[in-house]
Amino acid sequence: MTSQRFNLISLHDAIDLLGVSRSTFDRWRKLKQLPFVKIGKEILIDKNELEQWVRHHSFSLQNPSFASGATTTITPQEQSTITVGYQSGTAHMWTALIMKELGWLEEELNIANPSRSVHVKWLDAANGTLLLQGLIGGSIQIASLGDYPIVLSQSLRQTLPAFRPVLLAFDGKTSGGQGISLVMRKGLEINEISEICQWPLSSAAQSSAGYRLSKLLQSLGGHEHHFEHKEMDECMAGIVKRKLAGSVMWEPYISLTQYHGVGQVLFPEGMGENYLTGIVADENWARHHKGDAVAYLKAHVRVHMFIRNNPLAAAELISRAKGIPPEITASIIAKVRWDAIFYSKDMNTLQQLSHPLFQEICFEGEYLQHAINALKLPLVSCDPLEGEWAVEQLY
The missing domain is CATH 3.40.190.10 (Periplasmic binding protein-like II)
Incomplete structure (x- = not known):
């Protein structure tokens, strides 16, 4: 039987649901007030029990002293x-x-x-x-x-x-915009880069990726707004389902399309500015x-x-x-x-x-x-450092 049949969710899903850190979640669990099931090394949480627990402790969750296990009164x-x-x-x-x-x-x-x-x-x-x-x-x-x-x-x-x-x-x-690239659907034959102006493309609106796609289309003579505004998950799904020709994506979506063999990256070196x-x-x-x-x-x-x-x-x-x-x-x-x-x-x-x-x-x-x-680390100026990035990453 699967954990879904018992309405169980993973530890990570429970943490995301509560919107807290792992350390806070562990403190709540160690107080033995947050219900959980342990199967081997895996911790699972019943979603219904979690919902009841949240309702019961709604005041405590608003009181940060509960998260730390403190017993002192906080004004x-x-x-x-x-x-x-x-x-x-x-x-x-x-x-x-x-x-x-x-x-x-x-x-x-x-x-x-x-x-x-x-x-x-x-x-x-x-x-x-x-x-x-x-x-x-x-x-x-x-x-x-x-x-x-x-x-x-x-x-x-x-x-x-x-x-x-x-x-x-x-x-x-x-550097050079690496980490943001144009990913086209696997199997498309592209003779000239300008051909992409005629195909259905997507990227996130008002984003670093969307800005670079607009700039690319403009440079190719296409309309800078000639693409659909979609969230990055939707962009990837559109490529997987072959509903989109391509999308300007950021990592990790670029690597994931390659990993699953559904996309080809046209600008692996990046797109434009740092x-x-x-x-x-x-x-x-x-x-x-x-x-x-x-x-x-x-x-x-x-x-x-x-x-x-x-x-x-x-x-x-x-x-x-x-x-x-x-x-x-x-x-x-x-x-x-x-x-x-x-x-x-x-x-x-x-x-x-x-x-x-x-x-x-x-x-x-x-x-x-x-x-x-x-942190007792060597100080640097409040003003921007001149020159190229230091070989050693500072902070």
Whole structure:
């Protein structure tokens, strides 16, 4: 009999359902108040029992002291919630996924202020536009965004004066746009690249991939909006089901189409400008919650170091969380530069992307510098570093 027949879900699915980190989930489980079934080494959770447990403990779940097992009374003034928006479906932003799985943000927040309890909510979004909406509305405090959504946030800064997005650090980087490529359906014969203008294509709207597809079509004489706007899962499904000719995708979808033998990559070297991802927060929130912002960046830098120093362990963790073969996750993270530092070339790349919008990119290096200092690592300037990327990835 399958676990589905007994209405059982996996540990990872339960964690995603609750929107908490693995460490928080383990604490709840060890208190013997969260029901679970253990079959061999596998932990399974009955979905109905989990729903009843959540309803029963709804007050406790809102009280962060429950997550830590604390018995002391915490005043409302000492309680707070931080919502982190991330995109587990984008490989260059797997930092937040690893941070969530390891519970390092909660750990850093506790180090920053042991007397205060903070509940961390994790919002896994399909695209950066959804995260931007959360940042604007105040339901998200920190978010991982791709380069085009970062630029778009700066444009919205001018449109919505109360919204003050600021770039706090970079995340995954690759030169020449590697990590974003045009994937065509397997078996299509392409004599001239311009032929793609006549075929059904797709990519995510207002995204780094969508921007590059628009630019490519424009350069080929096609209409820059001659493609369907779909989420990346839908783009891949369209190629698999042969309903689409191709799509501009980001990793890990590029590697997955090759792994399953359903797609051919036309631009394996990448598409255009350096592909950048970064951490964005509202300036007003960061200013009034400096300790929280620095705590996040400390965890961010620690995860980067973990990926660089323990790539196989990082690949296995991502593989378990996402259900992607570990050889794929290992191959992808090896191609990404995990470096939070600001370089002039990074800022120039974002400025080039923002050229149609004529926006100045607002960044703040002070928070990252405080995080580096707190980790007792060699300090760097708050200002962007000049020249090419250092051979050694810094932070």
